[in-house]
Structures are given as C-alpha cells and as structure tokens.
Amino acid sequence: MAQRSPITRRHLLLGAAATFGVPAILAGCGSEAPAPAPGRPGGDLGTVTIGSNASDEIPKKSLDTVVKGFTQATTRINTVDHNTFQENINRYLRGTPEDVFTWFAGYRMQFFAEQGLATDISDVWQEIGGGYTQAFKDQSTGVDGKQYFIPFTYYPWAVFYRKSVWREKGYTPPATLDEFTALARKMKTDGLIPIAFADKDGWPAMGTFDILNMRTNGYDFHVSLMAGKESWTDPRVKQVFDTWRGLMEFHQPAALGRTWQEAGQSLAQKKTGMYLLGMFVAQQFPEADRDDLDFFTFPEINPAYGTDSIDAPIDGYMISAKAKNVEGAKALLKHFAQPASQNIATGLDPGTLAASSQADTSGYSALQKRGAELVSKATHIAQFLDRDTRPDFASTVMIPSLQSFVGEPDEIDSLLKSIEQQKANIFR
Known part of the structure; x- marks a missing residue:
C-alpha cells in the first residue's frame, strides 16, 4: 500500500x-x-x-x-x-x-x-x-x-458565514465546541437554519467527519485510520460520530437530496448561518457579495489538539x-x-x-488572503477523506456509510461494525 x-x-x-x-x-x-x-x-x-x-x-x-x-x-x-x-x-x-x-x-x-x-x-x-x-x-x-x-x-476547508448577517445578529466566531453549539442554538432561536449541509453527491459529509476526527483524536490517528491501520469500532471513532450526532439538530434537513451548490446558495441567500466546506463555496456567491463572505476554522474539541489540523486539498x-x-x-x-x-x-x-x-x-481577494493565512498557520494539513485513503474504500464503503449515518444518525454501532468488516476485506 x-x-x-x-x-x-x-x-x-x-x-x-x-x-x-x-x-x-x-x-x-x-x-x-x-x-x-x-x-x-x-x-x-x-x-x-x-x-x-x-x-x-x-x-x-x-x-x-x-x-x-x-x-x-x-x-x-x-x-x-x-x-x-x-x-x-x-x-x-x-x-x-x-x-x-x-x-x-x-x-x-x-x-x-x-x-x-x-x-x-x-x-x-x-x-x-x-x-x-x-x-x-x-x-x-x-x-x-x-x-x-x-x-x-x-483550497482550505473552514466554516463560512456572511459577515453582514453575523454583524446584524451580534454573532462571533466560537473557539470551542460548546461555544459552537451555543451559537447554533442561538441561530435557531433567531430563525436561521444554523448549519448549511448537503450530501447528495456523497463526498461533502467526508469533510465533517475529517474535521471532527482531527479535532477529537488528532491528525496522526486520522491519517492512520485512513490508511486502514486503526479499527472503525475503536471507541475514539465512535466518539466522533457521537459528537456529530449531537450536532445533527442544527444541520439543514433533507441533506441527502441537496447538492453542495444548493447548500452554498442557501448561505448566500441568508437562509443558513454557517457552512463547513471548502473555500470554493465562494463560487456560489454573486461577485458583488463575495466581500461579505468570511470564515473561521472549526473550533477546538480536544485541548490536546486544539485547532492544529485542517483539510486543504x-x-x-x-x-x-x-x-x-x-x-x-x-x-x-x-x-x-x-x-x-x-x-x-x-x-x-x-x-x-x-x-x-x-x-x-x-x-x-481578502477571502483568498485569509485562506492562505489559515493554511500557513496549520500544523497539519490533510488532503480530504476520499484523497487520503484508497479510492475503492472511499467510494464503495465511506460514501454509502456516511450517507446512511446522515439518514439514520442513531445507528452508530452497527454502522461502524459494517465499515470495519468492509475495510478488512479491502486493506489486505
């Protein structure tokens, strides 16, 4: 391999x-x-x-x-x-x-x-x-x-938002998962869908898994997991999915029927409050609105790793x-x-x-300069789940598995057991 x-x-x-x-x-x-x-x-x-x-x-x-x-x-x-x-x-x-x-x-x-x-x-x-x-x-x-x-x-992956919306609502970028959750809850109260989300194409949810795993378990564990060297039934992996399940109530519903472009447009139209995606989300903004787009790196979950890792394919x-x-x-x-x-x-x-x-x-642009700065400050840079593992594992196992999780987020144990069994047959 x-x-x-x-x-x-x-x-x-x-x-x-x-x-x-x-x-x-x-x-x-x-x-x-x-x-x-x-x-x-x-x-x-x-x-x-x-x-x-x-x-x-x-x-x-x-x-x-x-x-x-x-x-x-x-x-x-x-x-x-x-x-x-x-x-x-x-x-x-x-x-x-x-x-x-x-x-x-x-x-x-x-x-x-x-x-x-x-x-x-x-x-x-x-x-x-x-x-x-x-x-x-x-x-x-x-x-x-x-x-x-x-x-x-x-391009780096980060959490994107419209500055004008945040300025109007008084929102500030969260530094921890607790602050992120509190912000998402406040957005719901304010009538916004907190987190734009789409996974019709299969790959966008991989970015959410990547960042939650790197924030929870660190870059080295993430890389080892992608290489087939760690078990998907490991409690550390389950913790990632448990955390993700806790955020699902803030995700844009019916994600499996939505493309990333449509989710990006919902952010541009001020219907959603933030969106974890690559910087290419800017393509979905009218040119006149691009200066209103900003981002923050996904907040800390485990203090041992802070915010030291990002995806930048x-x-x-x-x-x-x-x-x-x-x-x-x-x-x-x-x-x-x-x-x-x-x-x-x-x-x-x-x-x-x-x-x-x-x-x-x-x-x-100001956004591009901020993106370059984010990458330069990262200690570890991953290439993205479907680029950091075998293509057959990414396409035949992880895409349907993550879509299954998005559709049924309570079925974590059986899902991880299935991923591990399929992984064993691919990484020989």
Whole structure:
C-alpha cells in the first residue's frame, strides 16, 4: 500500500465504451479549447487531449482560459461531471484516457501511479521544481520517489458565514465546541437554519467527519485510520460520530437530496448561518457579495489538539500511462506549473489559491488572503477523506456509510461494525 507524505506547516513554509466504461457519458461533453488568436502559432506538438472534472461554470471557465494561453499544441478538453469522473477514474485510466487528466495530490495520485496508470514526469519537475515548496513536491511524488503530478491550485476547508448577517445578529466566531453549539442554538432561536449541509453527491459529509476526527483524536490517528491501520469500532471513532450526532439538530434537513451548490446558495441567500466546506463555496456567491463572505476554522474539541489540523486539498494534473502525445502533454504540464497560469486561475476562481510559491498573491481577494493565512498557520494539513485513503474504500464503503449515518444518525454501532468488516476485506 502506498505511503503518504503529510504536509506540515513546517514543510509548507519552506518554501475521473472504454473511457468511463460508458461511452455515452463522454459523448458530446468534449470542448475544444479556444483557437489561438490570429497571428499566434498553434504550435508544432500536435494535439493534446485533456480529461477534465472541472464541470462547474467557474472552474470550467478557469481551465478553458488557462489552456487558451498554451500555444505549443492544439488542445481538446473533454469535460465530465465532477462526481462521475471521480467515481469512474479507475476504468477511465484503464480504458482510453486523454493525454492529460485532472486529479488530486497525495495518496490518490500515488495509488494510480503505483498501478502503472500514470506517466513519470520527474523530468518536468527538474525544470519547474523551483517554483514549489518541498511540501508540494512531496505530495506529487510516488512511493518510488518519482514525480507524477503537477500541483495547480488548493483550497482550505473552514466554516463560512456572511459577515453582514453575523454583524446584524451580534454573532462571533466560537473557539470551542460548546461555544459552537451555543451559537447554533442561538441561530435557531433567531430563525436561521444554523448549519448549511448537503450530501447528495456523497463526498461533502467526508469533510465533517475529517474535521471532527482531527479535532477529537488528532491528525496522526486520522491519517492512520485512513490508511486502514486503526479499527472503525475503536471507541475514539465512535466518539466522533457521537459528537456529530449531537450536532445533527442544527444541520439543514433533507441533506441527502441537496447538492453542495444548493447548500452554498442557501448561505448566500441568508437562509443558513454557517457552512463547513471548502473555500470554493465562494463560487456560489454573486461577485458583488463575495466581500461579505468570511470564515473561521472549526473550533477546538480536544485541548490536546486544539485547532492544529485542517483539510486543504491540492488539485492538479497528471499524464495517463496511455497518453498518445507525451511530449505535448509534458509541455502542457509545464504551462500549468507557471505562476502566470495559476494567477489566471485564482483570479477567475475566488475559491482557490495558487500552488506555486512564485505566484503573485497581491491580487488575492481578502477571502483568498485569509485562506492562505489559515493554511500557513496549520500544523497539519490533510488532503480530504476520499484523497487520503484508497479510492475503492472511499467510494464503495465511506460514501454509502456516511450517507446512511446522515439518514439514520442513531445507528452508530452497527454502522461502524459494517465499515470495519468492509475495510478488512479491502486493506489486505
């Protein structure tokens, strides 16, 4: 099993037919990148194809714009619904994948690299490595010591809220779980749904589990649990679910029928008081309202760990092992690694931060600056549950298990026993 290289604050400061098994899923989804402007050559490296999970409007526009600036080859982007891409990535990479594909750093990258489904890009890193901290390089490196991933953007998870609502109601960010609960209770009294919540897509609830586990049991236990080394029937895991169950009365109801975008819009519309999510929640706010968005890190539960850990997933690009145009693909990855490319992305997408340490952050919004500060102060940074564990365990066990918990939060013991039994069959 692949070993992860965790990002720490110290490291950070140093510096988804054949394609998806269902041809119809991809048919009609492809979009060729805008042609180079008149007088600019299209390049001589042929055609580079890109498999993209950037299906939402803002990230899709961001990728299209960044790729438009790549003139060494003709590019063709095949965009697939984010969740469909992620859930079918294994079949995709074993079928007829595009040359370059969007993916995630750390364990999820290592897992497919170790299976021989990605192309070694260590030579690319020899050219672009100076633009990244060692932490980002670690998260791009396979268990064999070679690099397979180019970091592009990342984003922290926190509890988001509208400043104007909080100012009107006199709310202040809580420092402890007791204060958080008291605040949620006050919001109910004031006629607000305290916590926006959605899990129709399966993955958002993972963020709640992650932060409750790291706040309760610490980063090291969380990482070990994700690696299959701890038992899900351990009392420490049960305590996480007990705590979560105690917060359920404050969650937005009917979460299994709601997307994260809809939950984000409820926050933007001032119907909910706060929302634990990635900074990409800003995509659901009208541009004129984004300055009204702020956040706090999830409060302390266990004083032994305080608020030392957060989720801050890294998104980027890889080259499939079956790439038809490796030379062109590597040139495109070098383009993605350029600070100027990442500056374009973070300028268009208010919910992201540039991975390159050489990127110009002077144009960051106040929210982006706060996000960068939050990450820099974290002692431990996790990549997110479905990125920090085996993809088969995340998709076939944890998604249905967490959705089951959201639907029936009183059935904890039987749920954890089921997770542990399934885990034993996967982590052999």
